Amino acid sequence: MNEISAFIDSSKASLEDIEAVILKELTLAVFGSNKLDKVGLGLDETFHLCMRILRGEIDVEYEDRTEDCQKKIDAFALKGLKSGEVKVARSRREVVQHAAAFRHIITVFVKRNQSMTEELIKETDAILVRGLSGEDAGVLSSKSYATLLYISPCA
Template sequence: MHNLAASISNTISKDPADIITKVRAGSQRSSSEKSIEAWEDLEESLVRLVYGSNMIESVGNTLGITIKLCQAVFRGQEVSINIEDRDPDYKAHLEHLLAANRPANRQYAIRSRREIVQHAQALNFVVEHIVLNKESWSENIILEAHRILHTGVDDDEVKAGQYRTYEVAVKYEKPGEKKQKAHRCMRAKAVPQYMREMVQHLNHDIAEADKHGVLDPYTLAARYHHQFVNIHPFGDGNGRMSRIILNVLLLRYAGHVSEIGLNADERDEYIGIATRASQVFHREDMEVEFDDLTGHVELSRYILAKSKRNLEKMWGWVTKGERG
């Protein structure tokens, strides 16, 4: 399966940025039906990516509301996070918040819209720099993406676009289940060094892959999702940021994204993988050489399995284009 996926990825495009650029342009020209179809498929995947990632964190709102807001962002349109109680969608906002055990009022309806819009904008920002402009990864790109994601969120401790300066602990649990013991994350004073080294390792891995012409996008994406989420550099938004990193790497080197968290079973499976991976991270940290770390392996297999549908879509679009 690994070799097949790599073959399909390489055949789809040596440079997925070319596909994205072409289908974006094609989506604005009625004369290019295949390009429109391809862009619509990619846009749908990006929307579902944002929705699923938000659902994992119990933020955002319904899929329908997410579609409307994300489409506006991805198409470069003006979008407002504000909503009035006379808006036709206002009731749907409140119903979702109520079902999610969040305060069902206008303030939280607006907050839920912000969580969607700014997530899409942060994703769009990283895609522009890494995929379309083909820039190297940098801490500045990651910090700016977090600033976009978290600006305006009502949280005095979390500074948008800045590494945390205080200790945090995380726990994974499902609503209604017995409280799980929280585990303390990496010390705040260690975060800058770990982030600096993570970015250096990432750019080194990419440079080596370019040099030798061999790259496994699923291992690459899983490895740096795993590293980032366990460094846990920000006070909040680490899960969403880790999935932005994962999916931008997939988009750049495999030509598609992986939609995670669209339903409760998916969320439970992903969280289980993340929990087990975190235990491995803390066991291997400072004991195992970076290239020999194994905490990302289960996630790599998971996203490869989930990617089959999107690989088939991209393959179908490209082969149809070749026949046309």
């Protein structure tokens, strides 16, 4: 945040330069978050996907089997790993959904100047975890991960 603030305050920063720095930092946040959880893609692939999603160049609804994805599935298959397809799809989904969640909250909170509400946070989180089961996230439950986040401890 300090780097972004300093860059924005500099007299040399154009709107395009500021956007580039912010998109880069958001992408690094996605990569770092996924790396902590030992999921996601490599930095180059994360950067490529995030930048396209954050700029609105590709729709956030995506097909799991792009050409690159299929190549990875084939590589896993050659190694005899049956879970390869699941791992590739999950890794790509982790990146895409992080970027889509960022895009959503930025669109609503920054561009539309709407309030940061509990509902906005829930919507954003639902985008982040859509299609990911609790078991995939390390939670011992058959309920979806997003649902688990909003269960009252007293329920």
